[in-house]
Amino acid sequence: MNASEREALVAEYYQRIDRGDVDWVLSLFAPEAVYDRAETSYRGLAQITEFYQHQRGITGVHEIDTVATHDLTTIAQGVFDGRGRDGSARKVGFADSWRFTLGGLVLHRKTFLAIGSQYVRE
Numbered sequence: 826m827n828a829s830e831r832e833a834l835v836a837e838y839y840q841r842i843d844r845g846d847v848d849w850v851l852s853l854f855a856p857e858a859v860y861d862r863a864e865t866s867y868r869g870l871a872q873i874t875e876f877y878q879h880q881r882g883i884t885g886v887h888e889i890d891t892v893a894t895h896d897l898t899t900i901a902q903g904v905f906d907g908r909g910r911d912g913s914a915r916k917v918g919f920a921d922s923w924r925f926t927l928g929g930l931v932l933h934r935k936t937f938l939a940i941g942s943q944y945v946r947e
Contacts, residue, residue: 826929828894835899835923839887847877855930862936882910887919899923 826834834853841849851874854860860867860876867873885907892901902920909915917939924933 826925828899831897831899831923831925831929832892832894834929835901835921836889836892839889839901839903843884843886845884850877853931854934855926855932858931858933860934860936863938883907883915885915897925897927899925 838850838853851870854870854873856870858870858873860873862876867876883905885905887903887905889901889903891903892899894900900920900922902918904916904918906916907914919939920937922933922935922937923931926932
């Protein structure tokens with residue numbers, strides 16, 4: 826997978842997660858992947874699956890400003906605008922770092938939020 830293919834895959838991730846396509850999202854991660862989301866780490870596909878299927882409490886739309894790649898790392902930044910589990914408005918800037926395996930699976934994802942990760946669970 827080349828740089829432009831990784832960038833397209835990352836851009837598609839945000840469209841898919843906004844539509845709730847969790848199965849497609851989970852297919853991106855290697856079994857040994859790590860997802861660092863603000864101050865919380867999910868290690869391995871089982872923990873990442875638990876997060877996406879049961880802990881992620883937000884719905885809305887990601888507006889992507891930038892997607893860029895260097896070597897096997899793709900960076901995306903933008904704004905999420907949506908609702909929390911309780912229906913409250915949520916708007917937060919973010920930056921994501923995606924590191925891929927040579928085979929094109931996500932080995933490590935790191936999300937930086939303008940505020941802590943509890944915000945996206947409520």
